[in-house]
Structures are given as C-alpha cells and as structure tokens.
Amino acid sequence: MSRLLEVKGLETRFFTQDGVVRAVNGISYYLDEGETLAIVGESGCGKSVSVMSLLQLIPQPPGKITGGEVWFDGKDLLQMNNDEIRHVRGNRIAMIFQDPMTSLNPVLTIGFQVSEALMLHMGMDKAAARKRSVELLELVGISQAANRLDDYPHQFSGGMRQRVMIAMGLSCNPQLLIADEPTTALDVTIQAQITDLVKRLRDEIGMAIIWITHDLGVVAGLADRMMVMYAGFIVEEAQVKDLYANPRHPYTIGLLGSLPRLDETRAHRLTSIEGLPPDLIDLPRGCPFYARCHYRIDKCASENPTLAPVGPGHTTACWVDVTQVQPTLTGAQMGVAR
Amino acid sequence: MSSNGSNQREKLVEVKDLRMWFPIVRGVLQRHVADVKAVDGLNFHIYKGETLGLVGESGCGKSTTGRAILQLYQPTTGEVLFRGQNLVRINRGQLRHMRRQMQMIFQDPYASLNPRMTVGNIVGEPLEVHNIGTKAERAERVRELLAVVGLNPYFINRYPHEFSGGQRQRIGVARALAVNPQFIVCDEPISALDVSIQAQIINLLEDLQEQFGLTYLFIAHDLSVVRHISDRIAVMYLGKIMELTTRDELYHNPMHPYTQALLSAVPIPDPAVEEKRQRIILEGDVPTPVNPPKGCNFSTRCPKVMEICRENEPEFRDYGDEHFVACWLYQK
Numbered sequence: 001m002s003r004l005l006e007v008k009g010l011e012t013r014f015f016t017q018d019g020v021v022r023a024v025n026g027i028s029y030y031l032d033e034g035e036t037l038a039i040v041g042e043s044g045c046g047k048s049v050s051v052m053s054l055l056q057l058i059p060q061p062p063g064k065i066t067g068g069e070v071w072f073d074g075k076d077l078l079q080m081n082n083d084e085i086r087h088v089r090g091n092r093i094a095m096i097f098q099d100p101m102t103s104l105n106p107v108l109t110i111g112f113q114v115s116e117a118l119m120l121h122m123g124m125d126k127a128a129a130r131k132r133s134v135e136l137l138e139l140v141g142i143s144q145a146a147n148r149l150d151d152y153p154h155q156f157s158g159g160m161r162q163r164v165m166i167a168m169g170l171s172c173n174p175q176l177l178i179a180d181e182p183t184t185a186l187d188v189t190i191q192a193q194i195t196d197l198v199k200r201l202r203d204e205i206g207m208a209i210i211w212i213t214h215d216l217g218v219v220a221g222l223a224d225r226m227m228v229m230y231a232g233f234i235v236e237e238a239q240v241k242d243l244y245a246n247p248r249h250p251y252t253i254g255l256l257g258s259l260p261r262l263d264e265t266r267a268h269r270l271t272s273i274e275g276l277p278p279d280l281i282d283l284p285r286g287c288p289f290y291a292r293c294h295y296r297i298d299k300c301a302s303e304n305p306t307l308a309p310v311g312p313g314h315t316t317a318c319w320v321d322v323t324q325v326q327p328t329l330t331g332a333q334m335g336v337a338r
Numbered sequence: 339m340s341s342n343g344s345n346q347r348e349k350l351v352e353v354k355d356l357r358m359w360f361p362i363v364r365g366v367l368q369r370h371v372a373d374v375k376a377v378d379g380l381n382f383h384i385y386k387g388e389t390l391g392l393v394g395e396s397g398c399g400k401s402t403t404g405r406a407i408l409q410l411y412q413p414t415t416g417e418v419l420f421r422g423q424n425l426v427r428i429n430r431g432q433l434r435h436m437r438r439q440m441q442m443i444f445q446d447p448y449a450s451l452n453p454r455m456t457v458g459n460i461v462g463e464p465l466e467v468h469n470i471g472t473k474a475e476r477a478e479r480v481r482e483l484l485a486v487v488g489l490n491p492y493f494i495n496r497y498p499h500e501f502s503g504g505q506r507q508r509i510g511v512a513r514a515l516a517v518n519p520q521f522i523v524c525d526e527p528i529s530a531l532d533v534s535i536q537a538q539i540i541n542l543l544e545d546l547q548e549q550f551g552l553t554y555l556f557i558a559h560d561l562s563v564v565r566h567i568s569d570r571i572a573v574m575y576l577g578k579i580m581e582l583t584t585r586d587e588l589y590h591n592p593m594h595p596y597t598q599a600l601l602s603a604v605p606i607p608d609p610a611v612e613e614k615r616q617r618i619i620l621e622g623d624v625p626t627p628v629n630p631p632k633g634c635n636f637s638t639r640c641p642k643v644m645e646i647c648r649e650n651e652p653e654f655r656d657y658g659d660e661h662f663v664a665c666w667l668y669q670k
Contacts (some may be wrong), residue, residue: 024619044536157623159623187624188559188600188604189603191605192603193619193620196617196619198431203589214533215605216533217562217607218605220605220606220607220608220609221605241610254534255534256607258533258536258537259533259562260562260565260567261444261562261566261608262561262601262604262606263611265591270541272537272538272541273534273538274538
C-alpha cells in the first residue's frame, strides 16, 4: 500500500481573550491508501480540530495553524491558497460531520445539495448530476430515491440525513473520507446501519477513512489502526487489535477500564479515571496526563514524553513501561479534586 | 440479584396499565385531532432495593415513563402504586408528602441546575420545601451531602458554572439525596458526560445504593451501561415494553426480536469479539407514536414478522421466572 497522507508536526492554536488555547500540539501521523484510521479521545482533546486543520477548515481568527505540514498526493495542503484547497475539499477529500440535523441546508432540496458538488467538481450538467444523485442515494440505501430528490431535509429522519451526507461525501469518488463522529447523534440500531454501510462502501470503492470518535466500541469493528489523543497530543498509536489487547498508555488503559461491556460476565466495578483533563490554555509542563495517572513517576512532572515504539507498529508516549510495574497510586493518594 | 424467591420480595413501585398520551390540538378552537401515544399501556413493578433498567431508543417513551411515575405528568390512564398507595388518586398535599420518598436525577447537568443559585441553595432547596430542620441544620446537612457525593464541602457557596459536567451531576445527585428518598428515577444521568467521567458517576450511584439501600429506575439508551448497573431490564419500543427480565437472562436468552436486534447492534470494545459477531441490521426507522402500526408496534421492522403481528397486538406475558415478553412468536 502506498502512502496517501502524511501529517508532520501539526500545531493548531486558538487566540482567545482568556489566552492561547493549545488545541493541537505538534502531532504527526500517516495514512495509507484504503486504510481506516480511528482517532479516539474525549471532548476537547483536539481530535476534531486536528482533522479540520488538514483542510484549513479552522475559523481564522481566532484559530491559526501555527506549524506543521500535511502532505497529500505530493502537495502540502497547508501551503495551498483558497482556490487550490477548494479543489481538494469535497472532491479528493470528503468530510461528514457529527450532526446530520445541522449539516444540511434546510431551505434547499436534497437533490440540489447532492448534485451541487457533482456540477462543481465533476463538471456535470444538471440532468447528469441529477441522474448520478439518484444512483448515489440508492447506493446508500434510500428507497425510491428518484421520488425523494425534491424533498427537503426535514422530511428525512436522522439516519436518512446521515445517509444523504455520506452520499454527498462519496459523490466525487474521494480518495479519503473524513468522518467526524458520524454516528454519535444516532440511535444504536441506526448506528449499526450506518457503520455497516460505510464498511460496505469502503470495500467496494476502496477509499481511505479517518474515523473520529469518542466511542471505543464503534471503532473496534471498523478501523485498521487507531490513535488515542489526550490534551492535543497523540498518546498512543497501534493496530486496533494490538491496542485493545495490549494498551500501553495509562490513559488508554483507563479508558478501556471505564467502559461497561455488554458481554461482561459478572458485574464488576468500573475503573474510573479520577479528575479532569487539563486546561488547554494552561497546559502542565510535563506529561498532560500526570495529574490523573496511577503510574506516574517524578520525571513525568517535568518532562513530556514523546511517542516511542513499544512493539511492531505500536508507539506510546509514556516514561513508564506499564507492563513492568503495578499502578502504585490510588485516587486519594494523588489528591485529585473530583 | 436473582429472581429466586422474588415472590417474597417487597414491590416498592407497581405500574398498572400506564398510558401517557399528549393531545395534539389544531386551529383557533383548539380542536383535539390526535394523540402522541408516548407511553401506551405499561405493566411492571420495581422491587425494593433493586435497579430496574429502562432501555430504548430516542422517542420510545422511556423518559415519559419515569416522569409519569413521579407524577410530573398526570397519566392519561393507569395506576402507579408506591408502597401500595395509588399516586394518581391522592390529592396534592398527600402527593407532596410522598415526594420526599421519590426523587429524580436529570440528564443534562447544565440545564437542571439553576445558574443563579449557589450549590448550597440548590442542594438545600428540597429540605426547605419540605420544612426539614433549622437553617443551621440544613447547612450542615448540605455539607454532609456534598461529602457523600465526593465534592469538597467548601464548595457550598459556589455557583454551577464553576463546576465541570461530572461535578454538576454530583450536585444533582446530592440534591436528590437531600430528603432521604427511597426511590430515585435516574433519567439518562450519564449520557451528557465523557466516557472517563461516566464511570465515576456510575460508581457513585452504585456506592450510594449500597450505602442507603436505594431503589433505582435507571433510564438510558446505552444497553452496555444499563446491563452493568441493573438487576432487571425492561426494553421499550414505541411506547410499550417489549421484554422485561434479569440482566443476565436478557443477554443470554433474549426472546423478543427487537431485543435481539438491539443487543446485536451494540458495539463491544474488543476487535477480537467484533470480528466474530453477526449483526441483525434492522431496516427503516421507528414509526411515529401519533399513528403506531396496527398490531405489534415492532411489526414494520421485525425480521420475523408474521401475518398475525400486523393484525393483533401480542399480550405482555410471563414465560417463567418473571421473563416477560410481548411477541406472537411465543403465543399460540
């Protein structure tokens, strides 16, 4: 597989009245053609901002991409001007968003919104674009698509709107689809419909996917590789199977332990992560997870670890080898305010 | 935990044929044209000291059920018995007195706390409403409650905006505990919180139940969470309970096709398990509760639908050991 996307040292800041919010702090990663990468983390960890930055979708000001390179097909996306990046957005790289209720324009018909990109990027005329729109809507499982082109978004349910978003995303045969929490607003049976659809389309079309989520369940069955983000840093990266079976960062271990599992055999106590994520305006000098970490040592307070390999294709940012030591501190000993 | 000896167990709450219909009115004359049948004929009970999980997708009527039990809505028909007393029939004064024993924790910790009240006033308000103790005693009790839910008692004079989502939910829990209730309706208490914070609140609710012998009705859409915290689980769909049984029986022996589909749709955070799972993908969407299908409510999406399902409604029946199901597959 050849390399599709390479992100190097991406850094995004927001300059607000309260101070500089360090949302993304020099992250580097790559994506191969046809690969599915999951970016996992809690709200405010910078997962959405990191991919919005790729396509220069950060509102500027207050936001600013203060460093890094994003190589896609031999070009640095961050160096492109407005016209150039517009050619990439929606065409070679498509994006679908969390909330299907607000990402469609309520006063335009579904047909218009789907065919817009076709006319813009593919140079189709109105009739051809309409015909292709019907095919796309059928592809994502909307029945009697031809009759529904002139409907407005409010006439579609949440799951159907997300299907429309996916159809729009796929309309120009993108090489990369970025999905930002696409199933979070949906019910679990509808979520299953959508993930099933995305898997099927990926296998048929062969596009690469970046799937952003806070839900460790959804990506377990979907992604090839996974990155865990915390406070704007990547703290762990590995093949999905490896990461779930053998998590090496205390935060990843905490996240997996705090999830109730449907298939748990007996009721056990969840291992919650005490405390709160750090304020991104006032990041600690050392490891951002220091205050909540059960494995911490003195070094962690002063130096922030960088990603280092711990196994084949598995990197983590931690000074401690969690396989060698037991968690020593309890919540009370750490003196964390809840 | 187990269903053995359940005959002897005290039923704290009994719900009989509960219906909650919201009228739709049109025009200047406010003509009554239809009803939203949010809750449409529920029968179940909650044992003292247990957690009954109520799970279902958005719009299935699970929150309405919780509110109708606490008489926050006046039910259209049916009875709600709390320790044998019918809450629907008693007068306002008596109901207010009963409310000391039944409290609620709300979903959204940002909307359920008054931003202009201090934490002390928020947690102390139920005590004031019910005329419990002197001012000094109440302040002492509030400090005690904050400590119980894991907050620093010195926070008593702070305002809600100074707290994170998880901390606010702890304030909501403290308020519910203030009057020493026996029964708490937890309406999606963790859905607005981040994963790592969710576990903190779940653990807190479990600790409090043990400490104070509380009975919970735990309403949520996430079946993994509900299975973790509940002793028994009721699965709702479009205003009706489809299946009700113990947490393990529901997982190992789901009888209703909707429960089966719901279980198979819940992702498990383990790629090795996910690889081997077979999903039942339901077609289409949930019908509107204004005009539910004739017969079984699930008949429009059911993979095992039969002729009779579209004609007549199945009975909610006990198939042994209090495993209740409403499905024609098992009724001859």
